[in-house]
Amino acid sequence: MKKTVLAHALTVAFSATLAIGGHAYAASNSAGSVGGRAAIGTVITLENKEIGLSRTITVDKAGTYSVPQLPPGHYTLKVKLPNGQTEERAVEVQAGEGSIAHFEDSARVVVTGRVTRIDTKSPESSMVLSKAAIDRLPISRDVTAVALLAPGATKGDTRIGQTALRAGNVPSLGGASPAENVYYINGFNVTNSLNGVAFNQVPFEGIAQQQVKTGGYGPEYGRSLGGVLSVTTKRGTNEWKGGANVIWSPESLEGSSVYAEKSPTTGKWNLVKRPGGTDDLQANLWVGGPLVEDKLYFFGLVQGADIKRETYGVSTQDTMKSSTPRFLTKFDWNITDKNLLEFTAFSDKTKDKQYNWDSPVPYGTTKGTDKGVDEYTTGGENLIGKYTTWLTDDLTVSGLYGVGKYNRKSNVASAACPYVQDNRPTTPVPMGCATATSITDPNANDKRTAWRLDAEWNLGNHGLRFGADNEKYEVVDGTEYPGVVRYIVRTLADGGRLSNGYVNTSGAPMDYIDARTFKNGGQFTTKNSAYYLEDNWQVHKDVMLSLGLRSESFENLNAEGKTFIKVNNTIAPRLGVAWDVGGKAQTKVFANAGRYYIPVMSNTNVRLSGAELDYRDFYAFNGSFGTDKFELPGQGAQLGSRVTTSDGKAGDPRSVVDPNIKPMYQDEFIIGMEQALSDRWKVGIKYTNRKLKKVMDDVCNNEGAYNWAIANGYSDAKANVLAGAIGHCFLYNPGGDLTANVDFGDGNGLTSVTIPAKDMGFPEKPKRTYNALEFSFERAWDGKWSLGGSYVLAYSRGNTEGYVKSDIGQDDAGISQDWDYPGLMEGANGFLPNDRRHTFKAFGSYQVADEWRVGANLLVQSGRPVNCLGYYDGNLDGVSIEYGSASFWCNGKLNPRGTLGRLAWTKDVSAQLNYSPKWQKGLSFQAEVLNIFNERTVQAIEEAGETGVGSPSPSYMQPVGLQNARRFRFTAKYEF
Structure with a gap:
């Protein structure tokens, strides 16, 4: 028996080596599949008349069949059994999922597909929503909002991924940091690999489907420890269709803008109304159809916008305007019945202008001195080409090539003005003429050039899959403070100590200036490549075993084009099993275990291998600000010596990194069950364990x-x-x-x-574990109603969040302040920022009458842990104190992570009303209210608790992240 097993294993391995891949029931992130069991000799035809696609295969001697790499859409499945019986059913193919259809004999014909919504051949944890399903729900119109419907998805800190004009909007999936997801559009990686907290997006109206994988994904996916978010765009069909819509969110109906004010009697922070808000008007125009019927199709969409946001602060005010058009176009060419060519082009490039003024009255609307106009550019153009060929009934190969760009340019009118801020009041007050806290290189941009090859070979009970991909990421980046120096005025208590060791012995509190100089930048290149191999083995007619292996390589180059990090062939095994209990595609028990690597982000190139200047000086403050336009604070005597972090020189690339370094990786184990019930219901239960095994970061000890x-x-x-x-x-x-x-x-x-x-000298090794028990339910849309949701009990614990540090809003992937010195990590072990112990989600829609439909979305979630970060006062080292409020020592004692309570629960209810009149086909009107009750729960706070050793910070616990205010959104749409 051992010889037989060994021979079989060698045969599979040898065949896989020759085969360049394959999977009997595979589904890529931009295509789906149909497969199942049938009597030998059964002829199966899949036809999608909308796109002129037809595939006919004959079931092999193993009694299984597979039709992979199918564009998403509605298919007719025609079956002719060997006994002459015929059967015809409708099957919905979803991107990234497999539809199951069994035809085993004339007495039992079972078609599942999207009826039960259970992919019994896959052990992955996945959610797929079509654009129609998304439109039936009252959510924000972006990829992150859709992803947050998935179990285990949590909104990240709004400071992570924040730009000059917009709050960060990236999710945390499965306990990972918000910088550890990967994003795809039509199979092309659009993740911004500078630090992983941004990504390109198509106009929301151009989405056909969105898939969210939160765990257990196969070896074709990598570069992610969190999840995979994949968008498939709309495309043309054999019928010309088009439409237009107008979407308006008026400022006048928006919940009041607020600011945080500290009560002088209770010391608590209260939210106080102030003027300001956002008026958002967008319009879309699209059309798609056949340029040549059954052969060549076109889809095009243009989005226009008129967005105006007004913000009124304690000493400044600004108006942001955005009107840049975006576009999406897609061509699909059925060269033959077995050869398909796709081309996608889109742009999400946005130019925002910010008009700035001084404010004579705090939070008032009267304009003071004009401070100039700043312009910021984000996003960019993407071009994607994909070729798919069905070489035989059993062998399919696809190739993809793409080029993507992402701008991060800025043109700041006040770039020469030093940034000055008075932190003595409970709410910090900007004093200088600077309009930005930091200045980005006016030429900052990123460019990805990538290709990938995927193949699937059905060998009966074995589905072999092989793939390879390669990407080159080029970055131009640079950051500095306005005027090069940032000045902050603070108060040091009597006996308080600064980070350079200076002690206030004056006998009274003293005001001082913290003057920090910072500047870095350059041009850098990152290269990532991978290949994978997987055997999906039908070990029993009802049991699928997936045995996979992924090898990834990473190379990072400095500004001179010299390699300073190169890691070849990291091995990531993946093992999964899916059991179709009873063989009726009604009950699935599944489990998987795997290892997942994430690349070294380009931010590491910039911060570590580039030339960076960073130092601090401290001065007594004489109580006055300058009268010239720069308004510099009056400097008295220098307090202590300069603290230098970086001297402005780039080191030898061989001397700034451990030659034995390994990329960050995580091990994962999942076990679960899904049960299809009558009347389109499905329920599930799943346990997830994730453990970070290796951390990559900088040390300065x-x-x-x-x-x-x-x-x-x-x-x-x-x-x-x-x-x-x-x-x-x-x-x-x-x-x-x-x-x-x-x-x-x-x-x-x-x-x-x-x-x-x-x-x-570090007190502990790196730790991050995520344990979650998930209960989910779903009732598929049948034209009348749908319902979905989940409850997740989760624990996210450790001493490192990963690629970001939400405690302080730092998104320096790979170069965070964690692990710089031992003192910064003392007391760091505890519940992490993305720990949300309880999360309940429910969403659905109901067709009240022929013309009327309602929808709702509910979120109830417990708050994040609270910390107090202060000046290090322990004895593990003498340098951590130089970082300021950065350690878990605060107000004279060690407060371990997450031991100071939690923020309040978030409760969010949104509703939708849709009217589609019979008197005009294709016309609809929709009204939505997001956050009906205008809950403004504090979701993040200022955790810096000291301005010096023994000097409590007046801004500690100040809210820095709030639940979005109530918004009304009105949509008028016409489709033909």
Whole structure:
């Protein structure tokens, strides 16, 4: 028996090597599949008349069949059994999912597909919504809002991915940080790989389907520890169709804008109304149809916008205007019945203009001095080509090539003005003429050039799949403070200590200036490649076993084009099993285990391998601000010495990174069950365990390096050289041994030095675990009503969030302040920012009458943990204090992560009313209210609790992230 099993395994492996892949029931992120069992010799024809696609196959001797790489849509499945019996059914093909249809004999014909909504051949955790389903729900019109309907999805901190004009809007999926998802459009990766917290988007009206994978995805997917968000766009059909709509969210009906004000008696923060809001008017025009019937199709969409947002602050006010058009176009060419060519082009490039004024009255509408106009450009153009060929009934190959651009340009009128802010009041007050907190390189942009190849080969009980992909990501980036220096006025309590060691011994509180100089930038390149192999083995007619392997390679280059990180062939195994209990596609038990890697983000190139200048000086404040346009705070005597973090010089690429470094990766285990009930119902239960196994971040612990060197016989001079090499900030895997290439100036060039993990001084190794128990339910739309939802009990715990640090709103992927020094990590283990213990979601729609439909969406979710971050006052090192309010030491004691309570629960109810009059076919009117009760729950706070050791911060606990105000949205649409 052992010889037989071994021979079989070798045969499968050898066949896979020759085959370049395949999967009997595979579904890519831009296509679907139909497969199942049938009597040998059964002839099966799948036809989609809308797009002129027809595929006919004959069931092989194994009694199974598969039709992969099908464009999403409505198909007619025609079956001719060997005994002559015929059957015809409708099957809905969804992108990223497999529809199951069994025809085993003349007595039992079962077609499942999208009727039961259970893909019994897949162990993945996935949610797919068509545009029609999305339109029946009152949600924001963006990809993140759709993703947040999925179980285990949580909205990330609004400071993560924040631009100058817009709050961050990225989800946390399955306990991962918001920077650890991957985004696709028509199979092309559109993730902004600078730091992972932005992505290109097609106009929302151009979406045909959106899929959200929250776990257990196969080896064709990588570069993600959170989830996979995939959009399939609309396309032309054999019938010319088109339409237009107008969507308006008026400012006059929006819930009041608010600001946070601290009560002088209770010390609590209250939300106070102020003027301002957003008026959002958008219009879409689209058309699609056959340029050549059954052969060549076209779809095109243009979106126009007129958006105006007014903001009134404590000392400034601004008006943002945006009117840049966006577009989407898609061509589909059925070259033959077995060859399909697709081309997609879209742009989400947006130019926003911000008009700025001083405000004579806090939060008032009277305009003061004109401070100029700033212009910001985001997004860009994307071109995607895909070719699919069905070489035989059993072998399908597809190839994709794309180029994507993402702008991050700025043209700030006040770029020469230093940023000045008075932090002595409870609400910080901007004082200078600067209109931006930081300035981006006017030429900042990103460009991705990528290709991928996927193939599927059906060998009866074995479905072999193979794929390879490669992408080159080029970045132009640079950031500096306006006027190069940022000035913040703070108060230091009597006896308080600054980060440079200066102690206030005056006998009274004193005001001081924190002057920070920061500047970096350059041009950088990142290269990522991968290949995968998977065997989907039908070990029993009702049991599918998926055995997969993915190998990924990463290479990061510095501004001179020299490699400073290169990791080849990381191995990520994937194992899944799906059991169709009873063989009727009604009950599925599934489980999977896998390893997932994420690439080294380009932000690491910029911050680590580029030239970066970063230092702080401290001065006494004389109580006055300048009278010229720069309004610089009056500087008194310098307090203590300068604190230098980076000297402005780029280090040797070989000396800034551990040569043995491994990318960040995570292991995952999922087990669950889905049950189809009568009348289109489905329920499920699932347990997920995710554990971060390797972290990649920078360390700056020069003290630890110096002490180790002295203890191991190095001279003081060499120990200082080693300390300087690490203190420049050095990239490695925290928790492990650190190997550095150091030039000691002895004529021997670079010398390899290894410092054991225990001598790095960190109190714990990196940890991040996510455990969740999920209950879900769904009742599919039948033209009358639908309902879906979930309850998730989740625990997200550890001492690192991952690629971002939501505690302080830092989205420096791979270069966060975590792990810089041991003191910053003391007390860091606890419940993480994305820990939401309880989450209940419910959403659905109901056709009240022929012309009237209603929809609703409900979210109830517990709040995030609260921390107090302060100046380090422990004894693990003497440098962490220089980071300011950054450690879990606060107000004289250690407050471990998440031990100071939680924020309030979020409760959000939204509703929709749709009227489609019979008197004009294709015409509809829709009114929606998002957040009906105008709940303004605080979802993030200022967690910095000190302005110096022993000096409580007046802005601690100030709300910095709120639930969106109530919004009304009106839509008029006509389709033909």
